[in-house]
Amino acid sequence: MLYWLGLYGLVWLGGGVMLYSVVANMAGLPLRTLPGVIGVMALSGIAGMATIVVPGGFGVTEITMSFLLAAYMPPGEAILAAIFMRVLLIVFDLLWALAALRLF
DSSP states (O other), X not given: OHHHHHHHHHHHHHHHHXXXXXXXXXXXXXXXXXXXXXXXXXXXXHHHHHOXXXXXXXXXXXXXXXXXXXXXXXXXXXXXXXXXXHHHHHHHHHHHHHHHHHHO
16 A cells, blocks of 8 residues: 555656646746645645546646646636646556557
């Protein structure tokens, strides 16, 4: 159990760094905000997974992310960043799926 929790922690860390790169390019955030943005990614991911009535936390994750990112940037940009992150994650999921198909 701890192994999987640690592995998922690494996934959230990587996703948080990716979110930071998106947000920093949009709003020019300083590097000192990186831990907070990683926390935004983790909390929005938890909120999406905790919502069992919505497949993949679709919508819940983005709303939570937008709300939390509004502390770091204007709300309109926070919404755009959350939607862009969803698109990026879908693209990366598709790329990993294609890579897995080529391996097997």
